[in-house]
Amino acid sequence: MLTDTHISLAHGNGGRLMRELIEELIAGCLGDRLLDFENDAAGIDMACDNAELLITTDGFTVKPLEFPGGDIGSLAVHGTINDLAVSGAIPHYLTLNLFIEEGLEVALLQRLLNSLAGAARDADVRIACGDTKVVPRGEGSGVYFATTGVGLRTRSLQLGMSRIQSEDTILVSGPVGDHGIAVMLAREQFGLRGEVRSDAASVLPLAQAATELGGLRYMRDPTRGGLATVLHEIQRATGLGVRIQESCIPVREPVRSVCEMLGYDPYYLACEGRIVAVIATEQAQALLDAWQQLPAGEDAAIIGQINRDDPCVVLETELGGERALEELEDDPLPRIC
Numbered sequence: 001m002l003t004d005t006h007i008s009l010a011h012g013n014g015g016r017l018m019r020e021l022i023e024e025l026i027a028g029c030l031g032d033r034l035l036d037f038e039n040d041a042a043g044i045d046m047a048c049d050n051a052e053l054l055i056t057t058d059g060f061t062v063k064p065l066e067f068p069g070g071d072i073g074s075l076a077v078h079g080t081i082n083d084l085a086v087s088g089a090i091p092h093y094l095t096l097n098l099f100i101e102e103g104l105e106v107a108l109l110q111r112l113l114n115s116l117a118g119a120a121r122d123a124d125v126r127i128a129c130g131d132t133k134v135v136p137r138g139e140g141s142g143v144y145f146a147t148t149g150v151g152l153r154t155r156s157l158q159l160g161m162s163r164i165q166s167e168d169t170i171l172v173s174g175p176v177g178d179h180g181i182a183v184m185l186a187r188e189q190f191g192l193r194g195e196v197r198s199d200a201a202s203v204l205p206l207a208q209a210a211t212e213l214g215g216l217r218y219m220r221d222p223t224r225g226g227l228a229t230v231l232h233e234i235q236r237a238t239g240l241g242v243r244i245q246e247s248c249i250p251v252r253e254p255v256r257s258v259c260e261m262l263g264y265d266p267y268y269l270a271c272e273g274r275i276v277a278v279i280a281t282e283q284a285q286a287l288l289d290a291w292q293q294l295p296a297g298e299d300a301a302i303i304g305q306i307n308r309d310d311p312c313v314v315l316e317t318e319l320g321g322e323r324a325l326e327e328l329e330d331d332p333l334p335r336i337c
Contacts, residue, residue, distance in 0.1 A: 014225025014270075015328025038161055038237055040083035040220065041151070051152040054089040056080060060145040062337055065112060067186040069178075069198030070272070072145055073116030078200050078272060079223065079337060080149040081123050085207035086219040086275055088159050089151035091123060096130035096147055101140030109143065116145075123202050125149075161237040163217040168306040169284035170242070173206050173275040173291050174199065174299045175250040176227045179337070180269030181258050196254050201273035206297055209290040215280030216287070222276050223337055228267040228325045230276045231313045234306070241310025244325075247318045248303045267315075268328050270337055278306065 002020040010017045041056035060076045070078075081091040096116070100109065120127055128150075178199040185194045203221060210216050222230045227249070235242045251266045259266050273296065279287050284302055291297030313325040 010330055013328060013330070014223070014229045017329070018224070038233070039087055039159075041087040041089060041149070050155060052155055054084055054087055054151050054153050055148065056083040056087070057148040058083065058146070060147070060337060061141065062183060063141055064183075064186050065108065065142050067183050067198055068196065069182055070200035071112055071115050072143065073112035073114070074119040075198075075200050075272060075337065076145040076147050077116055077119035077123060077125065078202055080147040081125055081151075082203045082221045082272075084149050084151040085202070085204040086221050087153065088157045088207070088211055088219075089153040090208075091125050091149055091151040091204070093126050093128040093150040094120065094147050096127055096145065098130070098132045099140055099144040099146070100132065100134045101142050102134060102137040104140075104142050112143065119202075123204065157211055159211075159216065159218055161218055161234060164234060164238050164240065164278050164306055165217070165280075166240055166306055166308045167281055168217055168278050169281045169302055170231075170244065170304045170306065171277045171279065171284065171287060171291070171300060171302050172222075172227065172250065173203070173277070173297050174271075174273070175252045175255070176222065176271050176274060177251055177255045177259065177264075177266035177269035179272040180226070180264075181255045181266075185258070194254055194258065196252070196258070199271055199273035201296060203273060203275050203296070205294055206275050206291055209294060209297075210275070210277055210279070210287055213279065213283045213287055213290070215283030217278045217280070219275050219277045222271045222274055224270055225328045226266070226268045226270055227276060228265070228313065229328055231325065232327045234278065235313050238306070241307045242304065242313045243307055243310055243316065244304030244314070245316045247316075248301050250299045250301050267325065272337060281305070 002024040011021045041054040058080050060072050062072050065072045080094060084091045182196045182198040185196055220230045231242045255266055288300055288302055291300035314322050315325050316322050
């Protein structure tokens with residue numbers, strides 16, 4: 001239950017407080033039947049015979065604006081089209097709103113916009129319209145981007161948490177935690193430096209490979225709150241248990257090392273170029289093979305299963321024990337997307 005009297009950073013971290021804010025306050029105030037809080041894009045009936053229009057919207061406030069592997073410009077494109085892709089749609093158009101802080105260096109803004117435009121071209125997505133506002137110095141952290149994405153999904157493709165069944169298999173398309181740690185290291189807050197690069201990229205090729213398999217139930221990109229938060233969303237929506245194996249979850253060694261030094265858990269850190277998929281077990285190996293044939297899916301892995309026995313999200317540890325993965329509370333790394 002939402003009891004807070006003021007908004008904190010933790011209300012934007014993808015965990016319990018954010019869920020309560022969205023479900024109890026935002027949904028309660030807006031109350032539109034079209035709003036879909038369980039998926040990343042909403043379907044709109046446009047009377048098209050073979051496809052339905054999907055629309056999604058997102059905002060980007062990452063700090064620093066540039067980081068190893070990306071920047072806020074390319075991130076705005078990838079983050080938006082990825083929400084469409086994991087919903088089964090082919091992205092076509094974006095809108096772009098810029099909130100620019102007084103005093104931002106023009107050369108920096110140009111780099112960010114060139115990066116955004118390049119990412120859109122690579123994804124074959126057009127920037128259809130937009131708006132620009134300038135806010136007073138000290139009120140904008142340089143620049144914020146807000147985007148809306150539009151795409152088309154074949155009507156016969158049905159994805160959603162309601163389709164998930166007991167004994168289904170869970171996969172992740174690559175190592176988790178790269179983006180969160182790359183941004184944290186770029187801030188140099190802890191006197192640490194490293195070679196970790198953000199995984200920020202389009203997941204459209206991965207999503208298209210998955211949608212070709214008939215047993216696909218659901219896909220999600222694990223951004224705020226990371227892998228653990230996606231698994232909690234599945235468990236809460238389905239009422240089924242989720243069990244994953246620590247030894248199977250891909251985490252790069254530099255990411256694991258930073259997490260051990262600073263007390264972070266990589267399963268709660270944001271990814272910006274990964275997919276978590278749930279698929280019928282008989283199709284799981286086919287999906288793994290398809291992903292591993294793609295450059296972005298070389299390190300894809302089967303990480304666990306849906307079941308009726310566990311009342312929560314359970315992690316089987318490498319030492320042979322098990323522990324419950326709790327729902328995210330505090331924000332480990334604010335402003336990472």
